[in-house]
Amino acid sequence: MSILKDLFKAIKGGVSEVGESVVDANLVRILEQDIRDDSNAINKAKQSLTQLKGTEIGLKRKIDSLATDIADYEAKTVEALEAGKEELAIQVAEKIADLESEKDMLFTEHTALAKEVVQLNKMIKTRSSNLEKGKRELEKIKTVEQLQKTTASINKNFASTKSSGNRVADSLARAKKKQQEWKDNQKAGDWMEEEESSSDLDKKLSEEGIGGKKTSANDIIERLKNKNKS
Template structure:
């Protein structure tokens, strides 16, 4: 069962008391401590795994070396037999037998070691998964804990305002009034800027069509016609 389901089941059982602390701060510390200890254990396991893996590689090398020696001696024993030197061949065969016994013992040990390495590796991977899951769970717990902190101040706020009727509506009205006032001020500001940029006399002259002659297509055409006219 996920931690959230657990927590909310507990909350439901407790009758959903306002301000009730679902999360015990101590429980969070314990969970954090558990994660830290599990991480430490994994690190230790990793170190032993490195050593075991080293032994495994070394043993594999020894086995390979023994196998090479065995092949080598086998060739030599055959050569001795071909030469008809039975006595030497028996000596070599004895050596081969020694090597094979040694190799078989080492192989058995190697298999055991390999199984152990695989086991520890799987254990570390599984533990890591658990730790990652625990960390995510802890984050959820902490989120709820932080939300509780914000909620406790919320409860205080509502208590302070007495949760009077139409509290929200009244607050909304106040915000809207402030926003309207802000917009009015902005408009007033724009109007002032426009007013400052045009004085009364300029406005009157503009209205009378005086001083507002700009360059237009017609005025350019008139000017050109004037130029074209032969001078008297």
């Protein structure tokens, strides 16, 4: 991992001077390779961890079953002794000794395995943290790289307008003017909308016969009829 650490130092140095030079393509390749290596190592470690865990579980089961057998034979030894069958008891005791030595062997194996599992887990953790760090560093490089691509296009922009002394001031004035126009247009739009909605209201009111009532021909005939009557 110290190689990675050294690499990071080199990259950091590169980034600070990046204004002058494009990020070293080799450095990116090395970093990308390291990221791939880390992620492969993690995958492999996870695979062997699964296998080890499987073996560990198997061993534990064997040890447990041996312990049951031993307890069983111990009870039988006591029974044989109580029955006065000492020779048989010795035979059973010998069997117990065999089983116990087998159990001890498996137990040693199990302990070693458990240690290996712990170590693998630790390794995965370290590699993962390295991987994340590597990815972050790479993202920094990629960011700088992408930004640099805009530089050429930006420089072109500036070069074409450099002749005019007050480029920024002129553009700013134009942008502000357009902004103001846009605001004015929006205001005009609001005013129009309000006008329309208020004339809509007048129309609705007159339709409902509220407010300024329009005189119809029928109203006039009616009025004239009434006038004649009186």
